[in-house]
Amino acid sequence: MKGLTKEQLVARALEEGFVKVGVCRPDAVPEAAGRLRAFLEAGRHGQMGWMAEREEWRGSAAALWPQARSVLMLAEAYTPDVDPLAGLARRDRGVISVYAQGKDYHDLVKRRLKRLGRWMVEASGCEIKVFVDTAPVMEKPLAQAAGLGWQGKHTNLLGRDLGNWVFLGAIFTTFELEPDVPEVSHCGSCTACLDICPTRAFPAPYQLDARRCISYLTIEHRGPVDMELRACIGNRIYGCDDCLAVCPWNKFAVAAREIGYQPKHGLPELAELAALDDAAFRERFAGSPIKRIGRDRFVRNVLYAIGNSGNPALRHVALRLTGDADPTVAEAAEWAAARLGSAA
Structure with missing residues (x-):
């Protein structure tokens, strides 16, 4: 060499x-x-x-x-430059994980x-x-x-x-390099990340059950999400940052240097996102990791967020999708409309 x-x-x-x-x-x-x-x-x-x-x-x-x-x-x-948890209170808006903004x-x-x-x-x-x-x-x-x-x-x-x-x-x-010293855990007795998880996706410290993780449910999971978990998703429409955002070690976080990670999507309106067809979805999220889950799975997530919004004014948005060609989207629309009907 x-x-x-x-x-x-x-x-x-x-x-x-x-x-x-x-x-x-x-x-x-x-x-x-x-x-x-x-x-x-x-x-x-x-x-x-x-x-x-x-x-x-x-x-x-x-x-x-x-x-x-x-x-x-x-x-x-x-x-991120702002608190990623702040958007969870904006129930008519969709929250996208920081990494995908x-x-x-x-x-x-x-x-x-x-x-x-x-x-x-x-x-x-x-x-x-x-x-x-x-x-x-x-x-x-x-x-x-x-x-x-x-x-x-x-x-x-x-x-x-x-x-x-x-x-x-x-x-x-293939180049031989001197290895560095492995790091050890410095979490101590802190359980902030475990306590904040809306779906209790951590069976124990240092263990994850992906089947209950909102990031998994909104990105990897195909088909309907279990009824017991839908309300926990809130208005998170792609990923979840809760456990990351509360880590005390973030006070030492280094600033992002890549301008490409600057947010392009912000907190989009749920009603606007629910109206996306396949072509519009692809155009809107071109160059974004969001694009890989496809329109149907994304709109399914949006409908869960609409159902969790508590805003009866969004019920008509869900009703328009009850006849969607994708059965999972149609079922999510029916669930959202029924949930908002009950709220009204």
């Missing part, structure tokens, strides 16, 4: 816009496979069948690419990873593979092993100098 120091690599990554960098071995988290197996056997992945399909790779970074000698884990901040992070983070990766290849002659969220890579355990932070009781990564508003990217490389 050509000459390339870890210090040079870290400096270059920070120049690219990442806020923290760490290194671990591909086999640094041997317990990950067992944790994943227990999660899957308990059925806590819900409809996310892709988690089981590539379980061997997901449970072992070393199995994913045996030639890799080091894993470079990188954090990119998307810290701007451009699609997959594109922005991967672009930065590729630039850094090309520089690594040119500087050292190594081989690389870059990953952002969509590959069978358990980024959060690897990031903890690389010293970026730890998985909190809400199972998300947080750091004493990061907070928890971060995206993670990974570069697997």
Whole structure:
């Protein structure tokens, strides 16, 4: 390999816009496979069948690419400028998770990873593979092993100098790098993230049952949401930030540097969103991660929010969709209309 120091690599990554960098071995988290197996056997992945399909790779970074000698884990901040929980009181508006209010992070983070990766290849002659969220890579355990932070009781990564508003990217490389010291939990006795969860999606600290998580229900779950959970969703129409927003370590959160994460969608009116057809949905959310769930699932979420609004004036909006071509949308519209009828 050509000459390339870890210090040079870290400096270059920070120049690219990442806020923290760490290194671990591909086999640094041997317990990950067992944790994943227990999660899957308990059925806590819900409809996310892709988690089981590539379980061997997901449970072992070393199995994913045996030639890799080091894993470079990188954090990119998307810290919001305002309190993301404030919009929950605006019941005629839809609340979108902070990470999805701007451009699609997959594109922005991967672009930065590729630039850094090309520089690594040119500087050292190594081989690389870059990953952002969509590959069978358990980024959060690897990031903890690389010293970026730890998985909190809400199972998300947080750091004493990061907070928890971060995206993670990974570069697997054949280049041998000195690993960093793994981080340990500093959650202490705090249970703020567990206590605020509207659906009680955490069976225990550091454990998540995705089937009850609002982020899962509004993004990954297909078909009708269980009746007992619909009211808990409130006006959250894509994702949920409650457990992230209350973490005390966010007082040390670093500011977002990427202007692409600036909000484009704000707090849109539910009545306006309910009227979107497929073409209008695609146009409105072009370049956004929201686009991937499709119009039907999105409007289903909007109708749940309308039903939870307590505003009888929105009942006519729901009634217009009771004959929608998508049966899940039609059922959600009937539920919302009935709920608002009762409110009236």
